[in-house]
Amino acid sequence: MKKYLNYCNFVKKVLVKNYKVKSQNSLKPMVSVVMPSYNHANFISDAINSVLSQTYTNWELIIVDNFSVDGTMDLVNRLKDPRIRFLQIRNEGIVAKSRNLGINTAKGLWIAFLDSDDIWFPNKLKIISDQLNDLNDLLYHHMFVLDKDSQEIRSKKIKSRKLHGPILKDLLLKGNTIATSSVVVRKQSILQVGGMSESQELIGTEDYNTWLRIANISNRFVLIPQYLGAYRSHALNLSKQTVFKPPIYAVNDFLPFLTDHERFLININHSYTTIRMKFMEGNYQGLKPELYKLIKRSTYSYKIKCVYMLLAIFFEPKKSKC
Secondary structure (H helix, E strand, O other): OHHHHHHHHHHHHHHHHHHHHHHHHHHOOOEEEEEEEOOOHHHHHHHHHHHHOOOOOOEEEEEEEOOOOOOHHHHHHOOOOOOEEEEEOOOOOOHHHHHHHHHHHOOOOEEEEOOOOOEEOOOHHHHHHOOOOOOOOEEEEEEEEEEOOOOOEEEEEEOOOOOOOOHHHHHHHHOOOOOHHHOEEEHHHHHHOOOOOOOHHHOOOHHHHHHHHHHOOOOOEEEEEEEEEEEEEOOOOHHHHHOOOOOHHHHHHHHHHOOHHHHHHHHHHHHHHHHHHHHHOOOOOOHHHHHHHHHHHOOHHHHHHHHHHHHHHHOOOOOOOO
């Protein structure tokens, strides 16, 4: 009889514990992960698996494919997880169309972006979920850099800065350090600004433009000061192809509200960002003259950063010709 009572108590404890866990999970909001893809069959498995590995389980994954011809659809169709949906769209090279389709069909109150060649770490959504509340509209975090088509994490990082209010002015004057694959944004907020711009003029900078438009209606941006994912650097990466496109297009609509000095600061920042991205990619060709030019015309803080890059280039180990 005693053994039976002990067993009953054990079962009761397990049921109560499971009920509490289930109740807690049911209170957590659904996160809709929007993943645009085009001919990324070599990378997309890693991206999808990084979502499947999340310790936070209340999510859906919406893959929006631009009619890839590399077997992406077959690869995704082999997955049997009911939380994964596969949509197709001819986006004409405008990734914003794919993201907007995902946003508009999302069931969750929150939208998370993950490019099909990037990855998250397993605790990303769990850590973010603690901040998914009425006090915040957009959350983002630091990212590592993933080397080409391997799993090797580089020592280089994409470190986002903490934004200070007014957020719009901060983003305009100091530039964009928010990696798209780090962002979790309230669905209502991004719908309120009309989603991501599908203008061809903004290809490659539409994410920055979106953060600006959200900042125009909300100061509730939150930096999670942790590295919760990795950005993959490779020749086919859209960001790499468009990095030399002046981000000034993203801020054009807001320039009339700025002073001449603020416009000057924006131009300096954008020049620095372009140079910094070339430096991060190891593209040093012609970089020294650009750095010298920026040192002459920039502010003190940018001068220091430019001198650092010049020294790094100067002391870079020379490759053997053998």
